[in-house]
Amino acid sequence: MLRALNLTKMFGGLAAIKDVSVTFETGKINAIIGPNGAGKSTFFNLVAGAYKPTSGCIEIDGQDVTHLRCDLIARLGVGRTFQTTNLFDQSTVLDNLIVGHRLRTQSGLWDVLINSSRLQREERRCREKAREALDFVGLSHLENRVIADISQEERKRVAFALALATEPRLVLLDEPAGGVNPEETVGLAALIRKMVDHGLTVCLIEHKMDMIMSMADKIMVLNHGEKIAEGTPEEIKANPIVIEAYLGSDHDAAA
Incomplete structure (x- = not known):
């Protein structure tokens, strides 16, 4: 599903990502872990097209997407959430989600001006898709609530x-x-497992090690922008380089 080859991203003289190569398989839960500043979010920004790599390439299903705009990468089927959940706080939950499916619509300014049948059809479809997504994450009962009035955990589910x-x-x-x-x-x-059960491939960044170790099929470990290890949770927990750089001796003893 996702393949990075010799991926490097420089900011001035600093290598945020340095010569990283990794493959994430379709239908799996793939995790990226590492200390703060290790380059995890930069890696996501490269995959999603928000940043362009200094060198190397990125493939989605065998297609080179290295230099595509982020909207085109999203159209190819890459969705994401962010570390900080930014939503339209004064809009309803449903209205926040209607925005998502507009990526798949074709209506333009002329359609809006004349209120075309295509615009009306696509608006109905966006609303249907929003309700389907809301039902999937278990929040159908909140569709008319304003985002500012829901909990942090509910905001995560809306994202x-x-x-x-x-x-x-x-x-x-x-x-x-x-x-x-x-x-x-x-x-x-x-909910993440449910996504995979329904045919999606997931790649996540997370600091909660109990969660990662219990659910990930594969883990890549970054440190100072470099990949220092990859493997199953059992392999990562037993890797002395990872223990020293990130997990720590306490985790080693617990394991």
């Missing part, structure tokens, strides 16, 4: 739904469990 409304095949989740309690983390982990 998931917004990504799903774009009809993705690969979903990039940046710290999906950040800022929620352990019980809510379990619920979000179950």
Whole structure:
């Protein structure tokens, strides 16, 4: 599904990502871990097209997307959430999600001016897709609530739904469990598994190691922009380089 080859991103003289090569398989939960500043979010921004690499290439399903605009990459089926959940706080949950499927519509300014049948058809479709995504994440009962009035965990689920409304095949989740309690983390982990069960490929960044180790099929570890390890959770937990750089001796003892 996703392949990066010798990916490098320089900011001035600093290598945020340095010669990273990795493959993430279709229909799997793939995780990226590492200390703060390791380059995890930069890697996501490269895959999603928000940043262009200094060198190297990115392939989605065998197609080179290295120099495509982010909207074109999204049309190819890459959806994402962000570390900070930014939504339209004074709009309803449903209105926030209607925006997502507009990526798939064709109506232009003329359609808006004349209120064309195509515009009306596509607006209905956007609303249907928004409701489908909302039902998938378990928040149908909140469709008319204003975003400012819902909880942090519900905002996370709305962000998931917004990504799903774009009809993705690969979903990039940046710290999906950040800022929620352990019980809510379990619920979000179950939602991620549900996404994979419904045919999506997931790649996530997360600092909650219990969550990652219990659900990831494959983990890549970054440190100072470089890939220092990749493998199954069992392989990562036992890797002395990862323990020293990120997991720490306490995790080693617990393992």
